[in-house]
Amino acid sequence: MNAAPARRLLARLRPYRWRVLSVAALAVGAVGVNVWVPRLLGMATDVVFAGVIGDTDIDFGRLALVLAATTVVCLVAGALQWVQARMLAEVVGQAVRDLRRDVEEKLHRLPVRYFDHHPRGELLSRVTNDVDNIAHGFQQVLGQLLTATLTLTGVLAMMLVISPLLAAVAVVVIPLSVLITRAVAKRSQQQFRDQWRHAGSLHAHIDEIYTGHELVTAYGRWDEAGRVFADRNDALHRAAYRAQFTSGLIAPATMFIGNLLYVVVAVVGGLWVAAGTMSLGEVQAFIHYCRQFSQPISQIASTSNLLQSGLASAERVFDLLDAGERRPDPVAADRPRAPLGRVVFERVSFRYEPDQPLIEDLSLTVEPGSTVAVVGPTGAGKTTLVNLLMRFYELDSGRILLDGADLTTLRRADLRGRISMVLQDVWLFHGTIRENIAYGRPDADDEQVLRAARAASVDHFVRTLPDGYDTVLDADTGTLSAGQRQLITIARAHLADPKLLILDEATSLVDTRTEALVQQAMTALRAGRTSFVIAHRLSTVRDADLILVMDRGRIVEQGDHASLLAAGGLYRDLHDAHDNRPVTRP
Template sequence: MTADPKQKPSDFRTSALRLLRSLGPDRPTVAICLALSLVSVALSVSVPMILGHVTDLVVQGAGGGRVDFAQVGRILLGAAVLVLVSAACALGRGRMAQALSQRAAHRLREQASAKTARLPLSYFDKRTRGEVLSRVTNDVDNIALTLQQLLTKIVVSVLSVIGVLGMMLWLSPLLTLIAVVMLPLAAWATTGFGKRAQPRFAEQQAATGHLNSHIEEMYTGHDQILLFGRAEHSKRAFDERNDAQYAAGHRAQFLSGVIEPVMAFLGHLNFVLIAVIGGLRVAAGAMSIGDIQAFITYTLQFNNPLTQSVALANIVQSGVASAERVFELLDAEEQEPDPLTPARPQQVRGRVAFERVAFRYEAAKPLIEDLSLTVEPNHTLAIVGPTGAGKTTLVNLLLRFYEPTAGRITLDGTDIASMSRAELRGHIGMVLQDTWLFEGTIADNIAYGVPSASQDDIVRAGRAARADHFIRTLPDGYDTLIDEDGGGLSAGERQLLTIARAFLTEPSILVLDEATSSVDTRTEALVQRAMADLRQGRTSFVIAHRLSTIRDADTILVMEDGRIAEQGTHRRLLAAGGVYARLHAAQFTSAPTTPEPV
């Protein structure tokens, strides 16, 4: 989970600078965007001075009995042209800013996607899927919005303040001093409320991640929630997370929202002072009516960008909070990189050896200690034992989802740590208890591991997996579209598709992780025959809870507390009367004593 923002305050400056550096690849476009902003602001700032001059011409002409409307018209036409050019520059800047922000978001998504492929499995074990997805989707979208606002409104506001302040000093240093006297108060309000709001926005984004995670769990496990009568409990849990997200968002928006009315009050107070003192200056002849008109216009232009900048502070605060969460993902410790010159076995026959392997998820809690075993090519090793004995961990070490804390694992004499992960996993096929399918055709799902497979290859894999018959009963056969949940297919049919997928990859080593536990007896027999064919000529690791499915294994490995309690064939282990015999009795005796979990 993410760090609690209350315990570890956000580093706004560092994250904001890093966010700006994400625009580095688009520096030329950023420069053009800033240049358009500068031109647009410069032209818009010059218009009040021009209009003030028009007012002076009209007043002077009225006093002399004749107004030169031709000259007034020419000046107004020039001002209209400036306004149009300024608007065109603003339009171009807006389009470029939108493109820049989307490109930056696109790069961040690519970096986050590539990063997730390099993260160890332990990173995802400690975080919910919704939390990780929220960083790659919601937070990146929020960053894109922030960058767009930064390049369009915030930059323009800053340039406008500078330009307007220069024109105000040109017209009247005294009135300018009165206009800026409120700036320290404004700065204090902005900084004070901004510092208070930043941790709240980080808290809001974290709460959003927790809420998304729970929503995903509710939708994916909807049938289980109804089955166990936990709908009300899930709703209460949702309400708690929703309320937490609301509370965090309310606190963040309240703190940032207070700034705008405070700034508006200071701006109105400032305007009243300038109007009164400016009127006195005009009466004394120190300024013309056109000058005071232009100055009052500049005062409004001066306050509006300040107020707008402060109003946008909540977007910036939220964007930087999102950036911190994305950067935390990008900075997470990665799995060890593959060797620069990876080794490869001269010939992959499928001989796997664990040599004094030790592993622990947490430093203080050893799971596997000093484990040694050898699986010969074309042999089937069945792994049984109580829950938490280390069965799946053993396979995860073979696949290098985790690295041993001691010892080594070899494939045909080559240390798998010296091989590239892609090379190693290319020799291993897996059929898991939880089938994974994606939205696409049946053929696409079977060919997932071999995208270049021909239609004939896919059909042969379907036949080998005994899935061809049911596939051809579907409306479009192998071209039938299915969703990511395999809707419309039974559990056994989904499992047969994953077996066909494994057939197509033609692996040297096969891992079967309780692949028949979720199917009925008749389908189990079909799946068992398909898996028996799949095991032919391959080294197989079979994790099993149903001991009836592993009687023919060449070796049965009984694990207990991360160690090998015993190993042998089904008959020898039963005759030995040890752990395996007790597990077998617990499953097959009609009235067992206290059965051990399997």
């Protein structure tokens, strides 16, 4: 068993150590009181037995006193156990709450590169299912292990008081049970890792298929998707079965050993009662203690599956928490200068994979208020260029300046507070249209939201909806068309009022008629702002101040629309291919 996840989980209780100590003290009190119950019941049996076989009547006064003491002991033990369980639930709940918070904060510190290499569904499985499994296992295992260990100690002490020889026989159960538990746990730990790995794979497939259900339907791939689901579901079933079956062997094995102990004690105790070396009440109490002695061992064994499953989930969660983080913001960050929107790329080089060069030695200066269009074939590095400007990725070499400040000397929040992005992939959250427009500027009033909506040609179609701006949307809403959803994101950028605007295929989902309206809105939006426009439709970038033509990470051409057409290079090829005209060169 890998002890590192267990130690790290227990370390999360350190901020609550005084309450943990209180839980332990309550457990000691509850167990210490509770172990007297069999002894008291044995004393009551001796009182009855002495009256039945002796020359005197049953001493009902003494019997009533013993039974009253037993009742009080049971009530005190129950009250202590109730308080202990409640306090333990609070401590574990708060520790798991802190774990969820740390996971959430970690996700914000992870670089974009990490998300590129991990499926979204698999990450969601770690954040939700694995943390839930840790919470369940933490609560069950921690409480039972504490109580079981104390009970084992207390019962063994009482057994030694009654009969050291029989207690020595009972102690043999402990090493046998430990050996069985260790042997099975070592095998089941890996099987639980496989179970949660297959669970993450299945959730990643489900997320992928149902996110793209329209595309799957359009291509008629539901049968194939169903087969993949069935394969991964069967793999998860087999892994879960093996893990549960293997870990489940511990409880019956230890119970079998406990039953053997019970038989030995009953036979030997009966012989000693007949010989007069032990009283009937002592034998009865010892048999009760044997049951109590076997119970915590079986309890520890029965929780091993929860323990192994929880530790497997903990490994996955701690693997996420241990992942490399993005470069932290500088401690003495530059203060943002007056926002102008001047952008300079100085000999920038970047590659996603070490052995696959993309952008090499790129230099570029963009003056404030100008519109720069970036065009080129797929994979040329267009989107990468603006991702570097947003500092989603770190440069391999070179630097990028915004208004004279190196991006690495600015806090990311200050940098991104000056920039708005409108992407090809529309993102709307569950909320009203008004809330979605105001996402980048939550303090905006209704009039400001309305002006942004009008500028982006949103107001007209919103007023045709029954609830207007109070219409509730979500990420997959069918209330609006793709073009209307895109217009809302454009209105969102308009309201944010940035000095630097990035439009990544922002009009790709808009029909021809709506495109004309959007172009007008974009022209107004770009006024006085530096704008980077990534486009495949060259008709959308004709009026750009500067058009950059990229190919294989390099700027191969630059100029305005007319000069680039006249040059007869790659831009001309792209233009003619878009218009379905033969490529001709002057």
